Amino acid sequence: MNQDDEKKKREAEERAKAKDGADDAATRAALAQTWADPPGLMYWLCSVNHKNIAKRFIVTTLVFFALGGLLAAAMRTQLIRPENHLIGPDLYNQIFTMHGSTMMFLFAVPVMQAFAIYLIPQMIGSRTVAFPRMNAYAYWMFTFGGTMLYVAFLCNSGPDAGWFSYVPLAGPDYGAGKRSDFWAQMITFTEVSGLFEAVVIITTVFKLRAPGMTLNRVPLFAWGMVVTSFMILFAMPAVMLGSTALILDRLVATHFFNPAEGGDVLLWQHWFWFFGHPEVYFIFIPGLSFLSAIIPTFARRPIFGYTAMVLSLITTGFLSFGLWVHHMFLTNIPELGKSFFTAASMLIAIPTAIQIFCWIATLATGRLNFKTPLYFVLAFFFILILGGMTGLMLASVPLDVQVHDTYFVVAHLHYVLIGGAVFPLFGAFYYWYPKFTGRMMDERWGQWSFWLMFFGMNLAFFPMHILGMEGMPRRVYTYQAGMGWDTMNLWASIGAYMAALGILVTLVNAFRSRRTGALAGPNPWGGGTLEWATDSPPQPHNFTRIPVVHGRDPLWEPAPAGTATHVSGLAIHEREQLVTSLVDAKPDHRLLFPNPTPWPFLSAVATTVLFIASIFTPLAVVWGMVPVAIGVTLWFWPKKKEVYTDLALEKRP
Template sequence: MSEQRAALIEQTISTAEEAERARNLERIWAEPKGFIGWFKAVHHTTIGKRYMVTAFAFFLAGGLLAGAMRLQLAFPESHLMSPDLYNQIFTMHGSIMMFLFAVPMMFEALAVYFVPLMVGTRNIAFPRLNAFSYYLFLFGGLMLFAFFFVNSGPDRGWFAYVPLSGPDYGAGKRADIWAQLITFTEVSALAVAVEVIVTVFKLRAPGMSLNRIPIFVWGQVVVAFMVIFAMPGVVVSSTMLLLDRTASTQFFNPAVGGDVLLFQHLFWWFGHPEVYIIFLPGTAIVSTIVATFSRRHVFGYMALVLSLIATGFVAFGLWVHHMFATGIPQMSEAFFTAASMMIAIPAGAQIFCWLATIVTGKPVLKTPMWWVLGFFFVFIIGGMTGIFVASVPVDLQVHDTYFVVAHFHYVLIGGAVFPLFGAFAYWFPKITGRMLSERIGMWSFWLFTIGFNITFFPMHILGLRGMPRRVYTYPADAGWTVLNQIQSCGYLLLFAGVSLFLWNVWTSLRRGEAAPPNPWQAGGLEWATDSPPRAYNFLNLPTVNGSEALWDALPDQPVISGLHEDVREIVTTRIHDAEPDGRDELPEPSIWPFIAAVVTTALFIGSIFRPIAVSIGAIPLAIALIGWFWPTREESERRRRRDIWQKS
């Protein structure tokens, strides 16, 4: 009896100590309160949610613009909108979906929110840079819409080919606005790429060696490296275009030695890897959901990781297949045809690993799994048509027709949006602490899937019948009317599916069922925390014993102790085996990243009208950066006490 009483007293003391630690950590890691505090926030869950909400809002705006195009094309010789407005709308639609939704949502939002949780740390590396990247993304999108509403939206397509977007043919500031949108979004993505790489390779939980990193995290690491190598190409090309238009340079003027194809090479050096920057997080989501709902470790972990890496490498050898109609040498055509077909190999390997996981497991069909099954169906169709357009003779026939539009949407919506909605259903309990309705979720899935196929599959036939893309109307005797009307009806089903999803989110947030700690019985480390996570993520920083941390945990799995809990301190680990390597202190919330983003925005927008704005804007930007990095008195004293500045 005395032993039981002693054990009870010991447990009570331990619980009280943990409660005190939790209160202390909550105070240290909590985000600032109030209106000004909103602009100071730097925690990865806060910034990640902002990325998600903002990117999804842009997705809805881009979808409404797509509906306007469908309405215009539902009838031949329609005069619902002028050619100029239609050009702005389809350019806005493409630019929003590619630069303001797909990459920010699939990479930045999901990586910022989930990677630190999945690797077992309390925040992302460089949290102030993380906040800066979000504000830059937000301001770039707001700039695009502000100019669109004053009839100055970009109107040269989401790729802005020269010479049509050059100074001779692109009057006004529309192409300049597109060029600076690129700068906003790509600088934001590059910042997040650096954060993700450092977080994964230096802040992983002890024991999470390279062969134990979750597949989702591997996917985001590969994408981060792709962003670093690909996006400077489009930043350079858009900057050269802006300089041609505002500073009278001649980069793309063949009359004085420039080259219009240089723009295409630089753009598609980024443009085709971007398809995989969008697609690879989707495959990583699929691997995560398939393992959870098959109730087993994913089949072929190493094959899946190597497929992600191989896709990332090969993606940089495909860009010229967008340029088969430009008259490049036949040897180049042969090489890029082979590369375009070769990239199907790692994609096929992933599909077979997923199917093997499902077949050898005990699959449970919940809403996230249904979205994965929809992904299989839609993406395989997109991949097969991709093999077609990789062939030079076929590509020359269907180039710039609706066949390419169909292929593009089957790949990107199938490879990204279907997994994304699966991810929303899967991680909604983690983010909000509430469960989505299964019944409404299933209705949303089927309406979206049927509507998608009705909308985009007929485009294959339209393309083979010769309907060119980017036309605002067509003659009544062209034979395209019925298929266009079918597509417009399909859009209504798509719209209904997304609307039901939004209704599901709204009602679940207000009165949804409270989510248990791990509603899917998943193995990922993100489910070891509260839902939604506390400000400090983990009360006790974890250690890891396998690729599915919860499934592989030992009965007495150790945790990390000894960190200072009066500051934002984290553990750093070694790159290969994640052995403890030291400790580091993350910076506190600050308003300086927001101020730096405002100044940078003014600099970018000013450069559209006067190049000297770059020089003038550099002065306040330098002041903002000094404020950003200048330590507070408390930080300086703390560093002195801990001998951080002491000479060895």
């Protein structure tokens, strides 16, 4: 081939590339318009875009996190010295109940689901989530339920029986007014939301993956959220059943928990803790999954032991359902039965240890890039191992009997949840912030935040181990002078203020960086998973062309020569998504997804009226079902234009 022929060939290739680029730009603009939400008020009420719903979820959960933190600061201020009269016993009971309920039901679980809703479609090469209207409905139910609880608290009707709401303390004989009723209905709101989100996540991962993303190529973060979602499906109905029985006892004089009429007080504890201990893993497993996403990027190598990691996640989820009685070692449970739960409580440490060893192997064989997300990851190892060691101690019945109702348990719980969930969550926030906003957070501010949180958290909760061993009971609003608890409580309160300052630094950093942070680009960290192949922040449709996956880390494993790299044939002017097979992710069929609609919001409003009104009269259940039925019917009523569009798309080859 002479020089002229080579020149002509290069020119032809350049023209083809230019044409492809022009076509891609036109396709991108058309898809962005097709998948966009309406402007103005209708955007807030009608959006079904998974990224918008997820961002609302994240912001709302962070607001509840801040409120729960303020309540914790109020408790630590009350306990900073003996015989303090800043807060009275009734208000303190409401505050510590609201703090626990907020952190467990309104922050820890929903914020993990929110990250999954935002990230998983991008990680698996999808343009949306399954059931986008259900996703929007779940957000509104969560928001309305949390708002109801705080309005009740501001009206001096906040729950006061603990975040576990034990009967008979929460029952009709001892639970004054409507306090426990508001708590029980908050459970209904948040569990409905959590169950719906679990269905969305499972279906999205199993049916909307990009071609080629077989089950053994699914990102570990997605695996962790699938395991968590299955746990939610099996565990949350127990607490919903228990809270419904509690409301019925209080409102219509049933006797589920009244021993005088054949009920059983311990039935509540069994129902609640059958949910309550897996719930710790609803929070913990997503935290582990954050680490599995962050560590490979900052070690700059694929995760070590992928298959062992997946099996460990599944094993942890399975074993978590066999531990609930270790919360009940002080009840009249047969001693032989307690021994089985002791064994199970120790056994569950094994799959977590396997994951820790895999992470350590990944870090040890990689080239570490020390940035703020990695600092939070490394802190996880230190804090969680301490919390896990005290967990093994509490799994022993003799020790648990001695320290069960002391601050030792408070210290253990916070070491596990903060080390296993909050630190990984903040690492994930710094890691994916460029994806959310398109800008980088300030590294110096990030490290200041980390060290304040790290030292503050340990200073706040480590002394509580000693307080517990010295006999200081939990759930008390004050203590006498001369007990020897003064100094430890002072240090714990100072540590709590320090940790709160660290969190505040992160929030200020996030707000500053939103406008002034350095532009991130699509892949600022050099990650290997598909979310870094999209724009930062992503387009409404995520991917202009659906990718074809050829490895576990698609951005680190380019497609072999001569193989397909993208999917073609999906509609541009309609919200069409490719559905793939469960195991091998082979193209199955194309599905038309719904446009923005107000009916999830209106249905959530109707459901909220039903739930809140039923606190005051049982007849609300009957009459309140009418607007709910109307809203749901109109939600699913087929629209003529959508039917014609669907029929037209089905006729394509």
